Amino acid sequence: MLSLENVDSYYGGSHILHGISLAVREGEVVCLLGRNGAGKTTTILTVMGYLHPRRGTIRFKERDIGGLPPYAVARLGVGFVPQERGIFPSLSVRENLTVFARNARSGYWTLQRVFDLFPGLQARERNLGFQLSGGEQQMLSIARALMLDPVLLLLDEPSEGLAPMIVKEIVDVLKHLRGKGMAILLVEQNLRVALAVADRHHVMNKGEICFTGGSEELENSESVLRSYLSV
Amino acid sequence: MELLVAQLLNGLVYGVLLFFMAAGLSLIFGLMNVVNLAHGSFFMLGAFIGFSIFHLTGSFWLALVLAPIPVVMIGIVMELWFLRPLYARGHMDQVLLTFGFTFVFYDLVQTVWGKVVLTLPTPASLQSTVHIGLGVFSAYRLFLIGFGFAVALLLWLLLERSRLGAMVRAGVDNAGMAAGLGANIPALFTGVFGFGVLLAALGGVVAGPVLGLYPGMDTDILIPAFIVIVIGGMGSLRGAFVGSLLIGIADTFGKAYLQNVALFLIYLAMIIVLLIRPQGLFGIKYADAPPSALARTIMPSTPRTRALALIALLALIALPFGLADYPRALIAEIFIFAIFAMSLDLILGFTGLMSLGHAAFFGLGAYSVAVLGAQFGLNAWLGLVAGVLIAAAGAGLIGFFCVRSGGIPFLMLTLAFSQLVFSVALKWRDVTGGSDGMPLAMQPSFFGFSLSHSLVMYFMTLVFFVAVYLGLRRLINAPLGHAFIGIRENEARMAAIGYPTRAYKLLAFTIAGAIAGLAGGLYVIYNGFISSDAVYWTASGDILIMTMLGGAGTLIGPPIGAAAFLLMKNVVSSYSEHWLSIIGVAFICCVLFFPGGIWGAVQKLQPAGAKP
Amino acid sequence: MNVLELDHLHCAFGKLVVTDDVCLTIGEGERHVIIGPNGAGKTSLINQIGGQLKPAAGRILVSGQDVTGKPPSHISRKGVARTFQRNNLFQNLSVIENLRLALAVAFGNPLDVFSMAARDQALIGRARQLLQLTHLDGEEKCIVRTLSYGGQRQLEIAMALASEPKLLLLDEPTSGMSPAETARMVELIAALPRSLSMLMIEHDMSVVFSIADRITVLHYGKILVTDAPAAIQANERVREIYLGMAH
């Protein structure tokens, strides 16, 4: 579904990503791990089209999307949950969910379905975005991405600031989505979440991928855990 | 009774015209959060182009359909090439840019259509009168009201029933995120801007047979339209509609029955609404707007900057000896306006509050000197001291109400209060001479030298300029100045670490008012004359422009801006009759090529002192 | 004397009750952690104590003095300092300028118009100490917006400590941090003087249990239970509504 080949990406003048290659297939959860500043968020932003790769190719559904602007990438069926959540503060919860949902009627995800998923949001339906608690904003951001009915979901630290109970729910949701054939690229600091949902892990360091493997492999490679994740 | 109904009808007609303006502004300013001072120009252009099309084709209806087309095209070009790069830069640059455009459009209209008042005849089919119940009414006016209501309904269907409004607000809140959800925000904004321009142009054409056509009709409709959307609620179509009709009717009745206080009442109403409901009657209280892009860290002086300042001072001392009387006088005026601009910068650039009423304090100082001299024979220097104190007291009082709010409500509150001061200056003719003005009774001497000598005047103003400059520099570098800057940067955090921020803002406002009063007093001594024009809101606008032109948030910027502005105005106007266009283009270029004002751009060239 | 006393506190946004009859006391030197589901009203509670939000009823006592409904600047001068859930700093100023602003109001004369703020050696000395304490030495001249996210979180704490408060309110100090940064932050907080009382909100259980003397669980604005960490861990209700563990 999504594949990156030897992608180099720059932030202004500084070279951040060095030859990143990875692939996410249908019904698969791939997780990016690594210290702060390792280039995880940059990878996601590059896929979304906020940054354009200087070298290498990004393919999505067999199409080269390397030069497309974010809105075009989103319209191809990519859902995006940014690290800072990106809630529209002056829109209500309901408006946040529906404002850019193009196929809210035809698709699987409807207001009712996302409210079932996050009952806390339904109670706040009419509240403006800036009035939400930190955790509620996080839930809203995930719900909003789902409302676009994406086939690929990019999640940047979805568990940040959420109560343990909700984190568990999100893990269940991600598993459920994977079961429905969605492809998911996940950035996560919470190792427990990563191990619970991901089929494959890429550990990043200084803009390069330095480890690739399944959950068991990762758990067993003490050295990777210690030197790149400090656990 | 019949008269009353006729007045009501006239009020509705004016209200509908306001609505065409306000609805567009509500989209552009309320929703897109772009301050477009050129919106009145689109109204004016629509009217004049409609006039020409009518004279070419003889058909009003053709004019109504065709005239908006070129206007919308101009609007779209302006949005694409000029405004788009400014969305992220905050209101200041937008004000400066669109202000520049109003000059260009004004000059264009004046050149093509002349300065005389033109009228567009009523279309033949609507020249008749209609009898309904209470009296005889012009068919055109009835048509106009019907047309306005129909457009309002259409807009309502388009906006409130679709997600368009929410999309634009989302784009304003976080354009990057909106793009990540599949929205093509640039295209959306261009469309909405063009639509707003269309409404203004349509309004201009239908206004033709009712209002006269003259260069200057742009500001005459722009200010009431701004008042409408602030009272009605930013970004609320319902607010724009109700507000337009309210203001239209109130204005018409006020002018008919309460000539003297009509102006007063509108501004008083605005103040009351803003104090009770800062978001306007129908507005929703949104999250605070993101902080402006004014990003300057505190720059302490270094030996190098001190040496440069000394050289500049020596140059200013040597300069007048090589100049004739007129340039000396012009530079003296620049010094006075430099003081005025620096005082505004204390609240605008350093405390982060944009005021459109600063001329009120300039006026208080000026009138104190003139009136106390005329009534009590007080020496002008003592009058100056009194003027500074009165201006400070006025600023303290007005500031007390204004500093509760921030952002656009603050801007409109200061505007309204200063217009109240203006109304007093205008209407209290016995004392102030109203728009005819009053002379300074007796020019004082400066340490025994006569101020009628241009060299003495030059050095007198220079002394005050240097004193204010040094004083403000001290203030800015002292803990108090840093506290002001902290409030500009993050008021909530300042409160959380223990600063009573409202009191600090009031203090800044009062100090700025006092210094503006000083400038005003000096101006009377310099000019020997003061009239109510000096307190009109356009005077506040000019000083705002000077400050931003030079670079708000710097100390040297405002004097540079004042110099650039006054030199352009006085020098260019003596060489070219298109001086307005030249100034306008200069503003536009300044915004595009010198972000942060002239001095702001110069500062950026220097290696920043505090980079990691 | 108790540093903080909340006495039957109530607060609501419209119909939504976010603080419902909350009574809580924090003794001198106590490290108290509030946990609870998202939207339970934890931040709202801290906002009331800090003065950002006005309670509808009840009283807030700081060292026995009533500060209910007072503005943030007043409460700050009573010895209460706070950090924010999302970084809330002077983004365009340097690290040291941020601290100087906080120090000037506590120890300097912020109304002074004569001295040069940047030359106040006493304040700069204090600022350097704070930077050392929060592992930010070396970042002194850095413009905050260019500081790493974790660095900004640390600066949040330094800003709060600047006024030498009696009570420190921390709203999710480790949110958004990597495990390594979290570990450093926990170490930093644990090393603060024991005389400083703390009220902290946190979702990361390992952080909670390594810092808390006592824990309060908030649920729909109500206090579900206040107890020692071990008792909280064993509490069935808490496991059910917050930790989400199987019974």
Ligand SMILES: Nc1ncnc2c1ncn2[C@@H]1O[C@H](COP(=O)(O)OP(=O)(O)OP(=O)(O)O)[C@@H](O)[C@H]1O
């Ligand atoms: N200004 C406001 N207007 C209306 N409702 C609000 C406002 N601020 C907060 N709320 C609501 O009050 C509830 C409590 O919010 P609060 O921020 O205190 O939660 P919290 O416990 O800190 O949650 P989290 O762990 O997610 O940060 C939330 O449901 C939130 O939506």
Ligand SMILES: [Mg+2]
């Ligand atoms: Mg919270």
